[in-house]
Amino acid sequence: MSATKQHKVRDIFVEGPIDPDFVGESIAKHATRHDIGAHEVFLGQVRGDEVDGKPVQAIAYTAYRDMALERMTAIREEAFARWPSMTCLHVHHSLGTIKTGELCFMVLASAPHRQAAREAVAWVVDRVKSELPIFGKEILPDSTHAWKVNR
């Protein structure tokens, strides 16, 4: 009976890569929402960057889970306050080893019109990248590695 709305902490983390089919399934679930006119989706894919002349073969992701989920809950709340017309916001991030070419990050926003969905996805992606304590070890050939840092 508190005056403050209780916000559920959702788990955004999935073990292993995000299946491209999951993207389609996530969108399909919104077909019953007749107030939605626009979905905007961002997907992060592991790039085969060269590090010291060696191509990245995979990124092993770890996270400070409890802090990441607390931060994400705050970001979600702020996103819905900034774009009140947004009907849904789904965020998923991989943990564990994700190979080059596989998907590791998904943000999906849905709204009646494109402007809200577009702006919310851009804003949420940027906030997640800069504020969530997620760490990436770039796996290189010959059992070497490097630590990824977001630009």
Add this chain to the structure above:
Amino acid sequence: MSATKQHKVRDIFVEGPIDPDFVGESIAKHATRHDIGAHEVFLGQVRGDEVDGKPVQAIAYTAYRDMALERMTAIREEAFARWPSMTCLHVHHSLGTIKTGELCFMVLASAPHRQAAREAVAWVVDRVKSELPIFGKEILPDSTHAWKVNR
């Protein structure tokens, strides 16, 4: 052997709604491109807006096909010139009757980094909506209809 690059006119039109599974399949095809780090996707879904107090049940799309494809080819070329790092751009639009809740429009851009993919999708979506001769008849209950106009 012409000095001018020959640009293929691609058919963006599909008969009927865009299957959400097709979105996942389109993304999955890029797993072999190790220079891609970001995919941005826009999806248009038919909204159940009220028109004169009656809910839209479907939109029947028609197009001036030849002009639409010519315009789209020009938009594609300009998009690749504006965002040279963009690796791929896929655009699909439905023709025929698309029910409320179904998808009628998809734009997918892929790039090494998110900024190019994000900006290109926003720009292409806006250009398609304002420049492609596509017409939408909103089907209402009782065999009535209204003609949709983009805002």
Add this chain to the structure above:
Amino acid sequence: MKVLLFGLIAEKAGASEIDVQGSSTGELRQALTGRIVGLDRMMYAIAVDRRIVHEDIPLTGSEEIAVLPPFAGG
């Protein structure tokens, strides 16, 4: 010359193409207004060879002409 019609305008004309005469887009607009009831109160654009033309330009009769109501793609 043959003129392609789309959407609301095709519906009002009861046809997807129509034969009208005109040696310029201005003359064409006048001829169309006489043939399609209510066109003078509608928003539309004329495309000549698949490009929208706002000015009054001469026509030879060999162009591909279309009358386009407001776009609704996306």
Add this chain to the structure above:
Amino acid sequence: MKVLLFGLIAEKAGASEIDVQGSSTGELRQALTGRIVGLDRMMYAIAVDRRIVHEDIPLTGSEEIAVLPPFAGG
């Protein structure tokens, strides 16, 4: 007090947590530098109860403390 370590810093320390003493975040930084070789040349942040703290604040010992290298999510 127990301090959680992540990523490159956990790797350098050879552990995902470490026991160090300090009555403030400033003292904690000094204690960590003595325990983790090369930490003084690394970029890192200290989180107290899951919030990053830039100032020097007092610690009672009951807080959840973590040492975080640069983020790489997305």
